[in-house]
Amino acid sequence: MQLTQRLITCAALAACLGVPARATAQQQDTTRGVRIGLTYQPGTKPGVVVFPVSGAGGDSLQAIVSRDFDYGDRIEVIGGDAVQETARQQAAKNAVDFTIWKSLSAAAVVQISVTGSTAHVNVYDVSAKKVAASHDVPLSGAPNTEDWRMSVHAMADQIERWITGVRGIAATRILYVRGNRIYVIDADGFGEHPVSEPGTVLAPAWSPDGRTIAYSELVRTGWNVVIRDLATGREHSVTTTPGGLNITPAFSPDGQWLCYAHGVENGTDLYMASASGTGAARRVTVGRGSDNVSPTFSPDGARLAFTSGRAGHPEVYTSDVDGSNVALLTPFNFGDQNYRSNPDWSPDGRLIAFQSQLDGRFQIMTITLRDQTVKQLTSEGINEDPTWAPDGRHLAFTSSRTGVKEIFVLDAESGRARQLTHDPGARLAAWSHSTSAP
Amino acid sequence: MKTVFRRLAPVALVATGACFATSNDVKLLQLQIDSMRVATVRSDSLHAAQVNQVIATLGLVRDSLGTVSGHVVKMQGDMRGDLHDVNEQLLQIQQLTGQSQNRLQELRASIEQRNQDMGEGAAPSPTTGAKGAAAAPGAAPTGAAPNAGEPGPNQLYQLGMEQLQRGSPATAVQAFQKLLQDYPTADITPEAQFYLGEAYRAQGNAAAADTAYAMVIQKFPKSPHAPTALYKRALYLEQQGNATAARALLNQLISTYPQSDEAALARDHLRELK
Numbered sequence: 215m216q217l218t219q220r221l222i223t224c225a226a227l228a229a230c231l232g233v234p235a236r237a238t239a240q241q242q243d244t245t246r247g248v249r250i251g252l253t254y255q256p257g258t259k260p261g262v263v264v265f266p267v268s269g270a271g272g273d274s275l276q277a278i279v280s281r282d283f284d285y286g287d288r289i290e291v292i293g294g295d296a297v298q299e300t301a302r303q304q305a306a307k308n309a310v311d312f313t314i315w316k317s318l319s320a321a322a323v324v325q326i327s328v329t330g331s332t333a334h335v336n337v338y339d340v341s342a343k344k345v346a347a348s349h350d351v352p353l354s355g356a357p358n359t360e361d362w363r364m365s366v367h368a369m370a371d372q373i374e375r376w377i378t379g380v381r382g383i384a385a386t387r388i389l390y391v392r393g394n395r396i397y398v399i400d401a402d403g404f405g406e407h408p409v410s411e412p413g414t415v416l417a418p419a420w421s422p423d424g425r426t427i428a429y430s431e432l433v434r435t436g437w438n439v440v441i442r443d444l445a446t447g448r449e450h451s452v453t454t455t456p457g458g459l460n461i462t463p464a465f466s467p468d469g470q471w472l473c474y475a476h477g478v479e480n481g482t483d484l485y486m487a488s489a490s491g492t493g494a495a496r497r498v499t500v501g502r503g504s505d506n507v508s509p510t511f512s513p514d515g516a517r518l519a520f521t522s523g524r525a526g527h528p529e530v531y532t533s534d535v536d537g538s539n540v541a542l543l544t545p546f547n548f549g550d551q552n553y554r555s556n557p558d559w560s561p562d563g564r565l566i567a568f569q570s571q572l573d574g575r576f577q578i579m580t581i582t583l584r585d586q587t588v589k590q591l592t593s594e595g596i597n598e599d600p601t602w603a604p605d606g607r608h609l610a611f612t613s614s615r616t617g618v619k620e621i622f623v624l625d626a627e628s629g630r631a632r633q634l635t636h637d638p639g640a641r642l643a644a645w646s647h648s649t650s651a652p
Numbered sequence: 653m654k655t656v657f658r659r660l661a662p663v664a665l666v667a668t669g670a671c672f673a674t675s676n677d678v679k680l681l682q683l684q685i686d687s688m689r690v691a692t693v694r695s696d697s698l699h700a701a702q703v704n705q706v707i708a709t710l711g712l713v714r715d716s717l718g719t720v721s722g723h724v725v726k727m728q729g730d731m732r733g734d735l736h737d738v739n740e741q742l743l744q745i746q747q748l749t750g751q752s753q754n755r756l757q758e759l760r761a762s763i764e765q766r767n768q769d770m771g772e773g774a775a776p777s778p779t780t781g782a783k784g785a786a787a788a789p790g791a792a793p794t795g796a797a798p799n800a801g802e803p804g805p806n807q808l809y810q811l812g813m814e815q816l817q818r819g820s821p822a823t824a825v826q827a828f829q830k831l832l833q834d835y836p837t838a839d840i841t842p843e844a845q846f847y848l849g850e851a852y853r854a855q856g857n858a859a860a861a862d863t864a865y866a867m868v869i870q871k872f873p874k875s876p877h878a879p880t881a882l883y884k885r886a887l888y889l890e891q892q893g894n895a896t897a898a899r900a901l902l903n904q905l906i907s908t909y910p911q912s913d914e915a916a917l918a919r920d921h922l923r924e925l926k
Contacts, residue, residue, distance in 0.1 A: 497920050500913040514819070516854065526740035536887055537917050538880040539850075546748075563819060584817050585758070 259290040260321035260377060265301045269328025271357025275366055279326070281402055282370035282384035285632070287607070287625040289374060292320055312343040322346065322377050326369075328353070333369060337376050347376040360405055367400070383603045388610050389418040389427060389644040390621050392637060396429055398444075401603070401623075401645075403634050409444060417462045420646045421469050421489070427644075428452075428463040428472060428489075439463045439474050441491065454487040454495035462508045465489060466535075467515040467647075473498065475507040484509050484520055486535070498537035508556050511535070513563045519543060521555040528553040530568050530581075544568065545586060554579075556599050560606045561647075567591075567600035567609055578611050580626065591626055601645045610634060610643040757806060757840070764804035805835035809844055816847060821854035842872035846881060853884075862888045879905055879912035886918065890925070899925055 262283060267276040283289040297318070304310055310323055323338040331353050339346040351369045355361035364385055371382035386401045389409070396410040396418045410418075414432035421427065424444075431440045439452040439460045452460070452472060459477030466473065472489045475482050481503040487495035499506040504523040511518060515535060522531045525542070527550070533540040543566065544554040552571040559566050564583060569576040570590075578592045578600045595615030602609055603623075613622045618638035624631045634643075803811070812827035828848040832841060849864030865881035865888075872878060886901035902918040902925070909915050 494924060496924070497917065500916040502916075514854070524740075525743045526737070534880075534884075536884070538883045538914050539877075540913060584814060586754075 259288060261290045261292045261319045262377060263292045263297060263301055263315055263318075263320050263323045265305045265323065265325040266298065267326045267328060267333075268305065269333075271362070272326075272328060274358055275326065275328065275333070278363065278366045278384075278402070279324070279370045279373070282367055282382060283374065285402055285623075286370075286374055286382040286384065286605075287628055287630060288378045288380060288382070292318055310338050312338070312340050315340045324373055333366075335369065335373060337373060347373075363400065363405065367402070380605065383605045383608060386604060386646045386648070387424070388601075388621065388634065388646070389420065390635065390640050391415060391418065391642045392635075392640045396427070397640075399621075399635060401634075403636075406635070410442065417642060418644050419463050419465060420644055421465045422467055422647045423469060424646045424648050428465065428474075430461040430463065430474075437461050439472065441472075441489065450491050452487055452491045452495075454491070454493065455485055464509045464511060466511050467513060473509040473511070473518065475505075475509070477505070482506055484518070484537075496537075498533070498535070499540075500537070510557050510559045510566070512559050513561055517559075519557040519559055519566050521557065527551065528555045530554050530557045530566065532583075543583075543586065544570075544581060545588070558601050560602050561604050562606040565606075567602060569598045569600065578609065578624070591624060591629070592631075597622075599642055601643050603645050604647055608645075610645050612641040612643060758810065760806035761804075761810035764807045767804075802834075805831050805838040805840050805844075808835075809840045809847075812844065812847060812851065816851050816854060819854075821851040824851040825855065842868065842875035842877065845872060846875065846877035849881065849884070858888055858891075873908075879909035879914040882909070883914040883918060886921070895925055 264276055264280045264283070266272065267279075269275075280291045280293065283291050292315075300314060301323075305325060310325070312323075315323055320340050322340060325336040325338070327334050333351045333353055335347070335349050335351055336345055337347040338344070349372075351372065352365065353362055353369075354365040367382075367384035367386075370384045374380065374382035374384075383401055387398050387405075388401060389396055389398050391397075394412045394414060395408045396415050397406055398409045399406040409427065410429065410431075416430040416437075418427055418429040426441055426443050428439060428441045430437050432438075433451075435457050437459050440449050441452065442449045452463075452474070455476040459475070459482060461475050461477070463472050463474040465471070466489075470489055471486055473484055473486050476485045476495070477483075481501045482505040483497050483501045484499040484506050485495040486498050487493065498518065499520065499522065501522065501524055505528075506520055506522045506524070509518050509520045517532055518535055519530055519532045521528050523529075524531075529542060529546060530544040531540055532543050543557075546552075546554070554568050554570045557566045557568045560580075565580045566583065567578060567580050570579045570588075575596050576598045577590055578597045579588055579590050581588050591609070592611070592613070595613050597615070598612045600609045600611045607625060607627055609624045609626055610621055611624065612619050614620075615622070616633070619641050620633055620638070621635040621640045621643045622631050623634050808827050808831040812824045812831065815821070815827060816824040825848060828844045828851060831838070831844045832848065835841060838844075845864060845868050849861045849868065852858075852861035852864055862885055865885050868875060868881035869878055869885070882901055882905040886898045886905065889895075889901065890898040899922065902922050905912075905918045906915045906922075
């Protein structure tokens with residue numbers, strides 16, 4: 215009798231899931247997680263069932279974790295009312311029926327229960343029919359507060375690492391400019407709030423630890439680079455090159471140095487200064503009257519990529535961090551009037567994303583450092599100012615595909631894009647570095 | 653009495669004679685003065701006309717000079733613009749040439765690989781140096797040329813660069829060292845010597861990197877990497893606290909490679925060191 219009921223349940227679930235279930239079934243051989251004893255193939259997504267969560271804020275927690283898995287683009291969340299009802303029954307009995315989940319091509323089942331400020335997480339390997347990971351994860355603050363949400367994101371990232379071997383990017387934030395202020399928003403599009411005083415501001419950048427940001431601000435004497443502590447709101451200007459144009463700051467990976475563009479009448483060059491704002495700034499480009507802007511550090515901090523107009527029109531160049539050994543990175547044809555600019559070095563060091571002008575419109579592209587292979591990632595609307603997520607797979611960028619400028623997030627592997635901001639005029643995004651505690 | 657009148661008559665005539673002559677003479681004099689005035693006025697008019705003509709001529713000359721000056725300024729501007737364009741185009745050509753050289757480098761490595769696969773042994777391209785040149789396809793390797801089946805210089809260089817770029821500097825060091833050992837006269841050797849230093853630097857072995865850079869300066873002073881190597885040596889010595897030696901190398905860089913980017917950076921750096 216129990217067997218009959220189980221078969222009926224399986225059939226009902228399969229019918230409810232329809233095509234997605236079949237599609238998932240086709241991936242059965244390859245959708246397997248590293249941490250649960252199977253082989254995870256890049257380009258495939260292991261199916262995961264997230265059980266209803268018991269305890270305070272359980273529904274919100276389940277929704278956040280499921281959405282984080284979805285936005286991470288490495289896990290296929292198996293959902294639907296029938297699935298949830300079956301999961302609810304099994305969670306109530308505290309007994310996981312692996313046969314049902316295997317029939318739905320699930321690779322793992324995630325069961326979370328909240329007790330006080332601790333979430334207990336069990337990750338089940340469906341094929342092996344056993345617990346693959348079991349951990350207590352601390353939660354911060356009361357349910358649905360900013361801190362609590364971020365701790366849930368961090369937990370989701372950790373679970374994603376247990377399943378796929380790669381940590382998620384949910385516990386990260388993105389800076390951007392809208393109107394006259396800099397805003398920050400969680401990677402899932404929630405928790406947006408301003409982090410700068412009203413003023414004319416540009417080019418925000420994260421410090422590696424996510425505690426401070428740097429940006430350009432228009433003041434009476436010109437453009438200043440300002441460093442702001444996000445916790446205290448304390449600010450100080452980098453005054454090593456006072457006056458004129460001081461724009462497009464970028465922190466070195468160790469957080470000790472700040473590279474930015476300083477412009478005078480005779481062109482703009484990159485300068486390296488202490489992030490504390492003390493000491494003399496050292497010039498690291500020799501533009502000879504051209505403009506050199508938008509620096510980005512390689513992950514090891516040994517190289518720089520930047521935009522330079524030294525050949526008559528902007529292109530992306532690389533150099534050693536001391537300014538020597540300059541090389542053109544982006545290929546172009548002789549006499550080409552289109553240009554390429556605003557590079558961002560990927561966290562794994564293999565790629566540089568940049569914007570490229572095509573028929574008067576900017577599109578996001580990547581170029582490999584090894585063999586200069588260029589790949590176009592966008593084609594809809596105007597797409598500018600790419601910034602890498604710490605997983606080296608997702609990019610945030612400014613897009614006008616909806617008719618107004620908004621920040622979008624793109625999965626460079628699958629091409630899937632989602633809109634992050636929903637107020638017109640958002641631009642100049644910067645994704646935080648850390649995947650743990652931005 | 654009559655006698656007195658007779659004697660006074662000539663005197664009176666003489667005395668009044670002037671009165672009689674004055675009227676006519678005044679007229680004559682006036683005529684003469686008028687004619688003189690007319691002559692003077694004519695002369696002045698002529699002179700004024702000549703002066704005006706000179707002034708007009710000077711104006712014309714000034715205008716012409718202004719026009720010529722404008723042309724010269726415009727021409728200078730155009731020439732500067734053209735020169736700037738030419739410089740930019742030269743830079744573009746240099747950069748594109750650099751890219752082409754990279755492609756050629758990859759192609760050479762592929763050819764070497766293909767030759768190796770075809771069982772012809774290491775048959776480097778004719779540009780691979782003394783040993784490589786002797787080891788043309790079909791020709792037996794001479795001297796210290798690698799054994800059949802061993803990678804050629806371009807393959808080793810390509811391997812080293814790939815390993816360096818993928819974050820495996822230790823493997824890159826091995827590839828560059830083998831290249832330098834087996835093909836000391838290959839065209840690609842100066843590049844390999846420089847990137848050996850880069851690989852050591854990526855490993856965190858600053859002293860070995862400094863030695864490799866010193867070899868670039870010593871053995872390949874005409875290499876485009878020589879000023880870079882010199883600058884890096886100066887920075888290394890500065891980090892070691894040897895400002896005097898660092899200053900000497902920066903001055904050597906400025907005097908030997910004055911047009912290089914590194915020389916411009918060295919000039920900035922010298923101001924900080926003083």
